[in-house]
Amino acid sequence: MRKLQEDNDAFGKQSVRKLARQGAQLQNIEIGDGNIKCFERTARKYGISFALKKDAAASPPKYIVFFKSKDVDMMTLAFSEFSHMTLKQSKGKPSILEKLARHKESFRAAASPAKHRKKSGHEL
Numbered sequence: 001m002r003k004l005q006e007d008n009d010a011f012g013k014q015s016v017r018k019l020a021r022q023g024a025q026l027q028n029i030e031i032g033d034g035n036i037k038c039f040e041r042t043a044r045k046y047g048i049s050f051a052l053k054k055d056a057a058a059s060p061p062k063y064i065v066f067f068k069s070k071d072v073d074m075m076t077l078a079f080s081e082f083s084h085m086t087l088k089q090s091k092g093k094p095s096i097l098e099k100l101a102r103h104k105e106s107f108r109a110a111a112s113p114a115k116h117r118k119k120s121g122h123e124l
Contacts, residue, residue, distance in 0.1 A: 012044050016051040016066055024068040029079065030055070031063045039065070039082050046078040 020026060031039055036052070043050050043065075051066040067075050 012049065013040060014049060014051050016053060019049060019051045019066060019068070022049070022068070024070055026066045027069050027072065027075075028064050028066045029075075031065055032060070035082070035086055036063060038085060042078045042082040042085070043067075043075075046074045048074050048078055 016026075048071050049068055053064045053066065055062045055064055
């Protein structure tokens with residue numbers, strides 16, 4: 001009895017089998033490969049029960065997200081926030097690695113060769 005109650009109360013990332021055992025009708029959407037963690041954070045924020053399945057048949061792998069049909073309204077909110085965050089990231093905010101590479105180049109250009117002085121036979 002407790003096990004059944006725990007399955008119904010669970011939310012967040014789950015297996016498809018566990019999600020189907022909860023007795024609700026399932027719906028799905030597709031998400032690209034690079035956005036999985038961002039989507040998981042957003043879904044947990046809204047308290048959505050979901051399951052991920054990888055679609056290996058597609059050339060860039062895609063993930064199919066299954067969720068309960070009663071969570072459609074919450075899923076719509078979560079997905080709109082997720083898509084807004086994804087668009088915001090892709091608009092032109094440079095990655096940390098790009099910034100680091102730019103700074104390395106500017107420091108190399110600004111640095112002058114070190115001068116070596118000889119003083120009584122010792123190099124400094």
